[in-house]
Amino acid sequence: MKAKYIILLLLCICTAVAAQDNSKHHHAEDSTDIFFRHLQLNELTVTGVTGDTKLKHATAPVSIVTPQMLRATASTNIIDAIAHQPGVSQLTTGGSISKPIIRGLGYNRVVVMSEGVRQEGQQWGDEHGVEVDGNNVGSVEILKGPASLMYGSDAMAGVVILHAQPTLAEGEMKANVNTEYQTNNGLFHYSLQMAGNQKGFVWDARYSDKMAHAYKNKYDGYVPGSQFHERAGRLMLGINKDWGHSRLTWTAYHLTPSIIEGERDEVTGELVHGEGFTDHGYGKSLPYQQVKHYKAVWDNALNLSSGYLKAIIGYQQNRRQEYEESMDEYGLFLKLQTLTYDLRYVTHEWNGWKLSTGIGGMYQQSDNKGEEYLIPDSRLFDFGLYATASKSLGDRWTLSGGLRYDHRRLHGYELMEDGEMRFVDFTRHFNGLTGSIGAVCNINDHFNLRLNLARGFRTPNMSELASNGVHEGSLRYEIGNQNLKAEYSLQADLGLDFTSRYVSAQLALFANRIDNYIFIRGEGQEVRGETIDYPVYVYTQGDARLLGFEAGVDFHPVHSVHFSNTFSYVDAQLLNATPDTKYLPFTPAPKWTSELKWELFHHTHSTVSPHAMHEYRHAHPKSGVALNNLYIAAGLDCYLRQTHIYRADNTETETPGYALLSLSAGTDIMFRSKKLAEFYITADNLLNKAYQNHLSRLKYADENVITGRRGVYNMGRNITFKVVVPIAF
Secondary structure (H helix, E strand, O other): HHHHHHHHHHHHHHHHHHHHHHHEEEHHHHHHOHHHOOOOOHOEEEEOOOEEEEHHHHOOOEEOOHHHHHHHOOOOOHEEEEEEEOOOOEEEEEOOOOOEEEEEEEHHHHHEEEEOOOOOOOOOOOOOOOOOOOOHHHEEEEEEEOOOHOOOOOOOOOEEEEEEEEOOOOEEHHHHHHHEEOOOOOOEEEEEEEEEEOEEEEEEEEEEEEEOOOOEOOOOOOOOOOEEEEEEEEEEEEEEOOOOOEEEEEEEEEEEEEEOOEEEEEEEEEEEEOOOOOOOOOOOOOOOEEEEEEEEEEEEEEEOOOEEEEEEEEEEEEEEEOOOOOOOOOEEEEEEEEEEEEEEEEEOEEEEEEEEEEEEEEEEEEEOOOOOOOOOOOEEEEEEEEEEEEEEOOEEEEEEEEEEEEEEEEEEEEEEEEEEEEEEEEEEEEEEEEEEEEEEEEEOOEEEEEEEEEEEEOOHHHHHHHEEEEEEOOOEEEEEOOOOOOEEEEEEEEEEEEEEHHHHEEEEEEEEEEEEEEEEEEEEEEEEOOOEEEEEEEEEEEEEEEEEEEEEEOOOHHHHEEEEEEEEEEEEEEEEOOOHHOOOOOOOOOEEEEEEEEEEEEOOOOOOOOOHHHHHHHHHOOOOOEEEEEEEEEEEEEEEOOEEEEOOOHOOEEEOEEEEEEEEEEEEEEEEEEEEEEEEEEEEEOOOOOOOOOOOOOOOOEEEOOOOOOOOOOOOEEEEEEEEEEEEE
């Protein structure tokens, strides 16, 4: 199996080299090529170690998800929308809950940034998703690899930055209406937005509503507990002036997901449903959760002669309730309050130098308000100091690096339950010194070489340290370990990027060594619950190493046709382990994605010649209705068999390989040269394949006594219709 991956890797390199030779014969034509212009690395900026950085100067690997890509993607949540990116996966529990996995690492090893602050919402749980309305996201940056230098503890695997839509230009006022329907789970969604900028006073208001009944597949039929209802609102008010800006943003997010338990009838093998469930019903059924997340962020920037000063303060409150026995009485109720702050100063570039320094941190208070407990009441305080620098050496070389110091204090409170000690009182202090150094060589206009070395740092979370109870969403009884040490990683990245008239190719290699890697493993025991037995899992740690790569090639022999392929692979192993405990648990399976896309009408002023624009206007007069940016595409997602599993005590099982076929199309509907609407249609899992993703927590539910199949399967065929209507005033 490994030989196949190596061969594919070599083919990608050879393709890039061959394409470079081929591009020498077409250098004069490159500047007018649609694909080459679209991928110009000078036109994109990323959140680098010294603020905004051109993509061509980013030393660490970065993936960009553009606004158009988000609109054209069919998904049930924002993480689902970006999970097709190379090196990115998702851990799922039903349709409404997804957690990002970057290069085999997830949970508290991935920081999600939203509205400029880190999203905090009990992200240690399998069934705890990211409480963000995807309609508020304008674009996404995915930083792969240790990013502790800028974001502190928990950014060991990387960072997912959810950018809000940019404020409008002076004098503009616009509205937006979009709606969506999915056939498999009956998902119906609509979102209303209005934004404007009048004399520097900016505002942006949005309301969204989404509901879905149970999804279905050909093995399980309708899956009880997979229905959900989501509501969200956002209001931003602010001032944009020459001196900088000051903006205040409020968001509210309510999610009511039912819980898929996967319990089956011992005679028929059919899934058992709770009170209130019907196949096509949009209402909640037992058991279910009530998740509410509120956020207020004050974002300020002050332009100075030598640079700019940026200050962000955020407050979040996450309320998570679980209802198991009654529709009106919750058992578990976790309330998390988080105050975050970040103050940084970034200089303008002078003589190739750019410097940044800052301080950031947070205070958290977590309380149990219910009658059931999994983790104790706790308090967290941390802060970090950092300084970074970058230096441009001519037009080809860019060097960057920096250092950061972090301190974190965790305190868990004692709890007596029925005369027995449920949680003991304890305090832990952690200190971390991290840094990174990297270089980018822009060999020419087509070829970039990147090298980066970074040290990551992560403290154990309260669940890993002190959990003691049934985790309903994970279908297991979890026990923490107060002796856990902080994790430290050292990762090396090597990247090659190539763009030309006919071919674009990317290759990213990484090697990651993690000391004190924390993971959960089965104990081979069970604890009796009220209705089912729960296997016992405990947290432990050991040294680990991860090796892998992402490779991609996009062929575009003509302007309108693109054939793109990406392959992601990670091999994650524990060091000095037995054969049954050799591999890290819950590592994503190798993934190959392929798409053939044909752009039938793609006419913009910036990407087409004056003659072609004249021909287009002649064929589509201003008085008529026309189509623009029309495309059709066929995609294939192949997940290879995952045999690298943590076998001890049945912690996890192998997952067979599978392939999913999709078809999609989209277009802008124009009237008198103005856009009336955008329309998209996507058919996912077109062949209605019954499959289980290796990272789906539902594959470990009950066995069907009739078929012998264990667990719950993922969604079957699903067709999505999406309409976006922009309104300009």
